[in-house]
Amino acid sequence: MNKISVIIKREYVTRVRKKSFIIMTVLAPLLMAAIFILPTVFMMNQGGEHKKIAVVEDNSDLFKGVVPNTKDAEFIYLENTKVEDLKKSFENSGYYGILWISPELINTPNAVELISKQQPPIGLLQHIENSLKKEIERQKLLAYKIDNLDDIMKNIETSVSIQTINIDSTGAVKKTSTGIAMALAYIFGFLMYMLVFIFGAQVMRGVIEEKTSRVVEVIISSVKPVQLMLGKIVGIALVGLTQFLIWIFLTVAIITVLKTTLLSKTDMTEITQNVPQNVMSGSQTVAVSTQQADVSPKLAEFSMLFDSAMNQPWVLIIICFIFYFITGYLLYASVFAAIGSAVDNETETQQFMLPVTIPIILALMVAMGTMQNPESSLSFWCSMIPLTSPIVMMARIPFGVPYWQIAVSMIIMLVTFAGFVWMAAKVYRTGILMYGKKTSWKEMWKWLRYSG
């Protein structure tokens, strides 16, 4: 109806023109970009922090040169040095830590110590453990006196990376990636949560504003309360979508710009350094047939991820996202509108907010669980129950959901959403004209049954 569109327009225009909207719209992508960029910057800086680690043994040189240097750590093998002496002069030695290896290590797994002031990073420990393990294995094999052991060792060196393939009912297969599916599940679930909550709460605040300023009486002598409520809900939904689209656009733009200007130098040199090395080591290895894939494992991995991302059912995802966003938002926003109408100011909303917040938080938690186990019955039921389905179903879809389940969930959603809007409208109609009375759930239940 024409009057609804007038209301929608006002709700939209006044919000979009607000300073806070403009500031948030510009600021949020900067923050998002910072979240993406900062870890990279930190990682680059970390590379500069060089750790020197002294390696000592007791009266032997079994493990000399066994632990290779890494980008962050240099291993200095000290011959004829007692670990006790080193410990005493540790403070001024400039070493990050002392790696003490006992010759017993071959038989006793824990006969090795890393002595340092700080807790060493897990990556460093793994590096040391792996290097030592390999060396011990090599020495044990040597004891069998096998000919050409070195060649054999080189030949059997392999790496394994599972490629997951999804098969559908027609027998067609698709390369997928659980990583991508998890990322998408996370993004969609969280996005839905944010949109529903932030903009649903805005609806509530708008209703309270109209009620406390008594504008509502003037308006509903011109339009029906339901029209005002729906106009507000739809107007704010459009504000949300506008902000959301600008955010995506700006975030992508900022990240692209920053990446190309800030990071281009280091990234490019790293890649150009990596490629020839890989080519060289590749040509040294025997397996010629698989060279193509081996040339640049990084690139291959990336293209696989990319393939997998492209293989997601994007049309389905987008349709579902729009559907669940609209219905989920309308469902919660109408509840928020009803709450807003029942109270006199924002502080009074607390008692009503909790029961509304719980299903949303629950949905978010189940969505997190869904990433671990998409087929669990908890995920299934939560993707059917309309209060949680928008978030949980969106988290499930990247892992593949049978169409009938989506259809059933959508139908339940539509029915519930219509019911909620109808009930909310009834509460709203009575609530917006009630002043000065503390409202209880019981009271709201009564309003539901008022006629006219």
Added chain:
Amino acid sequence: MPLFEAKNITKQFANHLALDNVSISVPEQCIYGLLGPNGAGKTTLIRIINQITGPDTGELFLDGKKLMPEDVQFIGYLPEERGLYKKMKVGEQAVYFAQLKGLSKAEAMKRLKYWFKKLDIVDWWGKKVEELSKGMQQKVQFIITILHEPKLLIFDEPFTGFDPLNANIIKNEILFLRERGATIIFSTHNMASVEELCDNITLIDKAKTILEGSVDEIRSKWAANEYDLIYEGDVKIEGNGHYNVLNQKQENNKSIIRLKTTGTINTNEILQTLMKSGNINSFNPALPSMNEIFIRVIEARN
């Protein structure tokens, strides 16, 4: 045929009866006063007329036809608690409300320009409502109420918040609107303005109608055989079997006397007796003020 009628309206809220079988009938081009103490049910009745809430039982008629939701365009409502969006600019807001009443944007602009000029508030067009004083906001709200030229106007306490000068401007605008054909329902506690403006009234107390009719009729009915008599000079009289003297005083070389007749003989005969006492300047039935009537009626019920 009355322009607006409400018949046997009853409205029950959860734990109290707001209106009990109340009827009003508002003739065309009449200023109709809706009176009553606080909490009598006036606002509920006004909300029902505006179709903000529905009655439990009873019927509403506009122009002889049943009141329909579409009829809001023929009704203008100035609520007692003024409501404007505080952060919105005056002009935009006025256009918005006009559009909600069904005016096109261009038409709304045209009429708003006329009224803003007439009430001398053109400079406020671009200001936010929160920057205006209460009286200024009232003027804006008044314009919003009448902009769509409704047949039926409902003013709930239209003069609160105005200084005497602006109150007079608004009063004249209300009279002007009636001349142009509008019918006005007017709810107030200000009895002086009732005497000044209203043609008819209904007095509601505790959900029930307890007094209704034209202001003149009600006042003469409550006059109860009292007369104001003024003599030139210093005159004193005493009551007899036909009349009693309620009080007398001297002012500006005049004697002002309040009489109550006992109804045994008519006023001409009484006058003949009175003429003997001195030179009569005036002899008028003493009409009680609406204020007196209001207080007497309500107190009698308690």
